[in-house]
């Protein structure tokens with residue numbers, strides 16, 4: 178039973194539902210009949226999406242900064258107070274620093290580890306400790322094609338996503354036979370608010386990545402939800418991103434790193450500003 182069927186007393190929690198891929202995960206789950214709990218910091222955005230989805234399924238907004246350990250601990254209580262159990266957890270919220278490590282504020286480097294790594298471990302641990310005794314549940318984590326090899330220009334971000342990949346695969350193996358499944362979807366480039374949040378010039382960044390690798394966020398969400406529905410484990414979003422990632426992994430590592438270092442738009446920008 179990879180994707181638990183919808184029920185009036187259970188919910189699919191989506192972190193980072195206030196924009197981009199997260200909003201589309203919520204739309205995709207709602208379209209399949211699941212009640213959704215929308216989590217992020219921007220409450221108004223969540224309320225708007227809850228109103229949009231609420232015409233078809235139960236949908237509620239819970240404002241929560243998942244970088245804050247106390248807020249994370251309270252999140253499951255806030256859901257339980259509504260009489261709901263968490264059947265599906267989509268760990269989608271993510272942020273990334275872009276640019277030379279010598280120029281990135283240390284506080285931002287650490288913040289991305291809190292959101293992309295610490296929060297996923299905490300929320301997942303809490304969720305599976307409820308799901309396994311109940312005998313139903315699914316976890317979907319969001320990685321990135323940038324997490325399959327070191328990525329100069331987004332060094333710490335790529336390392337957080339490599340963690341997500343390894344963590345998801347290990348946890349999936351641990352939970353085999355428990356009726357709780359774990360999947361991970363690694364998107365390639367997707368037009369969302371991610372680059373703006375990282376202070377990156379979207380046009381310059383877009384020009385550096387081949388057009389054929391870009392995917393709509395709703396398509397990424399569909400592939401991710403399918404990964405839990407069909408119990409696929411770790412997947413790369415889209416055949417083209419799969420081929421590009423596997424090709425990059427086969428290149429001699431020194432050549433790959435030199436090419437990425439020379440081509441990354443943020444590194445070109447930072448070098449010229451030195």
Ligand SMILES: NC(=O)c1ccc[n+]([C@@H]2O[C@H](COP(=O)([O-])OP(=O)(O)OC[C@H]3O[C@@H](n4cnc5c(N)ncnc54)[C@H](OP(=O)(O)O)[C@@H]3O)[C@@H](O)[C@H]2O)c1
Nearest residue numbers: 193195196197198217218219243270271366367369370371
């Ligand atoms: N866009 C891409 O090209 C791409 C490629 C590969 C992987 N990804 C991954 O896809 C996921 C979604 O990113 P996106 O592209 O959709 O970016 P996005 O549009 O910037 O969305 C990021 C979401 O994360 C939430 N968030 C950030 N910090 C948070 C915090 N402390 N507490 C709670 N929520 C927080 C944001 O909500 P608030 O600001 O309202 O809190 C927002 O809803 C991320 O994990 C990202 O790493 C994106």
